[in-house]
Amino acid sequence: MLSTFYSKQLAIISNLEHTNLSKPSLYLQVAVPVPMRQLFTYKVPLNLQTPSIKLGERVVVPFAGRQLVAVVITMSVCCEFDENKVKAITSRQQDEYIFTDSQLNFLHQCAHYYHHPIGDVISQALPVLLRQVESVDIKKVKLWQACVENNTDESDEPSLVDTLALLSKRSPKQAQLYKIIQQHQGITWAELRILGFTKTPLNALVDKNLIVAKAVQPQAFTWHDKQLNQDNKLALTVEQALVVSSVTQKLNAFSCHLLEGITGSGKTEVYLQIIEAVLAQSKQVLVLVPEIGLTPQTLSRFEQRFNLPIFLHHSGLNNNERLQTWLAAKQGSAAIIIGTRSAIFSPLINAGMIIVDEEHDSSLKQQDGFRYHGRDIAILRARQHNIPIVLGSATPSLESFHNALMGKYHHHQLLKRPGKSVEAKIELIDMAVQQVEQGLSASLIDEITQTLARGEQVLIFLNRRGFAPAVSCQECHDIIHCLRCNKPYTLHQEQRLLICHHCGSQKRVPKQCGQCGSVRLLPLGQGTEQLEQRLAEMFSDYSAVRIDRDSTRRKGELAKLLQQVSDKKHQLLIGTQMLAKGHHFPDVTLVAVLDVDGALFSYDFRAAEQMAQLLTQVGGRAGRASKPGKVLVQTHYPQHPLLQDLVNNGYHHFAVQALTERKLAHLPPYYYQTLFRAEANYPSYPDKFLRALTAQPLNGCEFAGPIPAAMEKKAGKYRFHLIVQAKQRRDLHKGIKQLLANIKQNPWHNKVRWSLDIDPQDLSW
Numbered sequence: 001m002l003s004t005f006y007s008k009q010l011a012i013i014s015n016l017e018h019t020n021l022s023k024p025s026l027y028l029q030v031a032v033p034v035p036m037r038q039l040f041t042y043k044v045p046l047n048l049q050t051p052s053i054k055l056g057e058r059v060v061v062p063f064a065g066r067q068l069v070a071v072v073i074t075m076s077v078c079c080e081f082d083e084n085k086v087k088a089i090t091s092r093q094q095d096e097y098i099f100t101d102s103q104l105n106f107l108h109q110c111a112h113y114y115h116h117p118i119g120d121v122i123s124q125a126l127p128v129l130l131r132q133v134e135s136v137d138i139k140k141v142k143l144w145q146a147c148v149e150n151n152t153d154e155s156d157e158p159s160l161v162d163t164l165a166l167l168s169k170r171s172p173k174q175a176q177l178y179k180i181i182q183q184h185q186g187i188t189w190a191e192l193r194i195l196g197f198t199k200t201p202l203n204a205l206v207d208k209n210l211i212v213a214k215a216v217q218p219q220a221f222t223w224h225d226k227q228l229n230q231d232n233k234l235a236l237t238v239e240q241a242l243v244v245s246s247v248t249q250k251l252n253a254f255s256c257h258l259l260e261g262i263t264g265s266g267k268t269e270v271y272l273q274i275i276e277a278v279l280a281q282s283k284q285v286l287v288l289v290p291e292i293g294l295t296p297q298t299l300s301r302f303e304q305r306f307n308l309p310i311f312l313h314h315s316g317l318n319n320n321e322r323l324q325t326w327l328a329a330k331q332g333s334a335a336i337i338i339g340t341r342s343a344i345f346s347p348l349i350n351a352g353m354i355i356v357d358e359e360h361d362s363s364l365k366q367q368d369g370f371r372y373h374g375r376d377i378a379i380l381r382a383r384q385h386n387i388p389i390v391l392g393s394a395t396p397s398l399e400s401f402h403n404a405l406m407g408k409y410h411h412h413q414l415l416k417r418p419g420k421s422v423e424a425k426i427e428l429i430d431m432a433v434q435q436v437e438q439g440l441s442a443s444l445i446d447e448i449t450q451t452l453a454r455g456e457q458v459l460i461f462l463n464r465r466g467f468a469p470a471v472s473c474q475e476c477h478d479i480i481h482c483l484r485c486n487k488p489y490t491l492h493q494e495q496r497l498l499i500c501h502h503c504g505s506q507k508r509v510p511k512q513c514g515q516c517g518s519v520r521l522l523p524l525g526q527g528t529e530q531l532e533q534r535l536a537e538m539f540s541d542y543s544a545v546r547i548d549r550d551s552t553r554r555k556g557e558l559a560k561l562l563q564q565v566s567d568k569k570h571q572l573l574i575g576t577q578m579l580a581k582g583h584h585f586p587d588v589t590l591v592a593v594l595d596v597d598g599a600l601f602s603y604d605f606r607a608a609e610q611m612a613q614l615l616t617q618v619g620g621r622a623g624r625a626s627k628p629g630k631v632l633v634q635t636h637y638p639q640h641p642l643l644q645d646l647v648n649n650g651y652h653h654f655a656v657q658a659l660t661e662r663k664l665a666h667l668p669p670y671y672y673q674t675l676f677r678a679e680a681n682y683p684s685y686p687d688k689f690l691r692a693l694t695a696q697p698l699n700g701c702e703f704a705g706p707i708p709a710a711m712e713k714k715a716g717k718y719r720f721h722l723i724v725q726a727k728q729r730r731d732l733h734k735g736i737k738q739l740l741a742n743i744k745q746n747p748w749h750n751k752v753r754w755s756l757d758i759d760p761q762d763l764s765w
């Protein structure tokens with residue numbers, strides 16, 4: 001529909017070029033990065049009309065007193081407005097960074113599906129540097145390469161072989177870095193950083209004349225003629241081989257595959273061998289992963305297997321590095337792009353396949369502004385390019401699981417681990433009958449003691465950062481609250497701060513109670529910081545390390561801590577959800593989850609699914625063939641049917657049961673939901689705004705709410721939710737369209753801030 005529209009516009013333009021009008025008027029309809037659901041019309045001054053303007057080009061336009069970069073969506077020779085009131089564009093960004101028809105089409109589909117302003121969607125798809133009015137001067141990519149040895153036999157210099165032998169003895173880190181660099185004809189610092197290297201060994205290798213940096217234009221990469229490195233290729237199991245052959249037989253058309261493989265079943269090897277088939281066709285592969293800082297092991301597998309240009313896209317890159325990835329995708333010089341959620345907007349010139357690893361992971365959903373789901377638009381994109389997409393997970397989302405069971409996706413299962421290793425077993429600890437010390441049950445302490453005594457590692461999982469989730473007065477029992485959120489402050493002892501985890505506000509820990517003046521202020525409850533301290537005291541013969549957002553804030557810190565864990569410098573690992581993603585800890589044989597009860601009774605219907613995913617994932621991080629792992633879960637409700645099902649029957653069975661419950665309760669994936677959020681300084685405004693929305697009946701849709709949000713007050717604002725849901729997606733979208741068309745007539749419209757979340761994933765805030 002859109003493409004025919006474009007061709008009509010093009011026809012007008014080409015007619016225009018053939019007529020000999022002395023002063024042809026030309027109008028552009030452009031997408032401007034503002035939260036308004038419309039295009040804006042500008043005229044083009046004569047001096048800017050040559051060379052002819054292309055659709056998808058960036059132009060600079062005056063908008064509300066500012067100069068903004070806009071993208072040309074359509075053009076026309078006539079204008080429906082008074083010509084004298086139409087403003088002119090200021091300038092054109094005449095460079096090669098132009099959206100193609102197919103990219104614009106994809107972005108339009110996204111805007112349409114999420115009912116989100118097209119200007120904002122397009123802006124998010126552009127690297128920051130291309131959103132700027134100043135013209136862009138792309139820096140060259142600096143590539144590290146191994147020096148070629150001078151083959152002069154008479155030379156007194158020690159040979160490269162000798163130097164390297166010495167290196168691996170004296171400085172193994174440098175040797176390791178050299179090996180990686182040598183394997184590649186060029187590797188960027190960004191990649192090396194992700195792999196956990198620091199500048200120290202890099203500089204040392206430069207001093208030894210073993211490596212050099214070469215600056216190249218991003219488009220200078222060539223890879224189509226390169227041989228793939230076959231050394232690290234693993235032999236596939238029968239299960240794995242079946243998946244690889246089934247997917248690679250369908251490379252030249254759209255198909256969606258759910259790869260459900262238990263942890264440790266070798267999903268990555270399956271990806272690698274499928275990717276190999278795509279690369280052999282000289283096509284590009286896009287791989288979406290959860291937060292990339294957390295997946296150095298996956299990246300290093302890719303780096304070792306493919307001696308080809310791999311480009312990264314994630315929040316740790318600077319603007320220039322991001323633009324380089326974008327360009328490399330667009331110019332075809334990137335063979336593989338690995339990135340987080342927004343990498344889905346990479347402008348692949350020759351797309352061959354999309355892989356979404358850990359497709360259940362919540363980080364794939366953007367939680368503010370343009371609230372898209374990376375996995376869902378990846379499917380849209382694959383369909384548009386007519387290429388296959390593989391969604392992989394040990395614990396698929398119920399949405400994908402449902403689509404696979406319904407036959408919409410090809411469903412592949414990997415039920416066995418290669419070799420002899422077995423999945424960790426989950427056991428429940430009934431807290432009601434246990435003696436508890438520092439949040440740890442007597443049975444757990446006993447197990448930790450035994451595991452450490454065997455020389456193995458223990459991972460303790462607590463999804464609560466900080467020292468304590470609250471500070472209370474011993475005299476008057478007052479709890480110190482963030483007044484803007486009505487929630488207790490979290491105590492961060494290391495920083496000596498009270499931090500509100502909801503709005504981020506902080507203050508110094510007071511010496512006295514603000515209510516009664518008592519100095520007897522005490523922390524309530526336990527966070528990871530405190531747990532680390534207590535464990536260090538209880539098991540003082542061993543080293544404890546904490547891995548959470550606070551302890552890994554500095555760049556490179558996470559990779560460093562993980563390396564220390566794998567070098568067995570620490571025996572006790574304490575961490576939050578971060579540790580459940582992507583890593584494998586072969587010497588961890590005991591995983592303890594301290595608190596799951598919140599998820600069992602949460603009013604967010606997804607909480608149980610997320611808990612089951614988490615328990616299965618953390619279990620999968622532990623153990624190896626010779627040392628099977630064990631997962632202990634502390635709960636006050638060991639008889640809870642969800643827990644029992646998961647423990648006895650595993651995630652797949654749990655998911656089937658959970659789907660039955662969702663169906664009975666009219667919840668996703670059987671119903672489609674949209675969440676309206678509204679907030680204001682007074683509670684009555686958002687309530688009335690949302691209530692007014694429910695006044696219009698919508699065909700095939702039902703309303704739930706408005707109700708106060710779970711976080712009823714946040715950062716000083718009162719917040720309400722309204723859910724609109726329907727059995728048919730089409731009805732829901734029609735209904736939303738109708739609501740949006742009339743929203744300016746809503747009398748409360750200007751008194752609240754509201755937002756729209758299609759297919760919301762998190763109802764808790």
Ligand SMILES: [Zn+2]
Pocket residue numbers: 473474475476477478513514515516517518
């Ligand atoms: Zn007090």
Ligand SMILES: [Zn+2]
Pocket residue numbers: 482483484485486500501502503504505714715
């Ligand atoms: Zn707050």
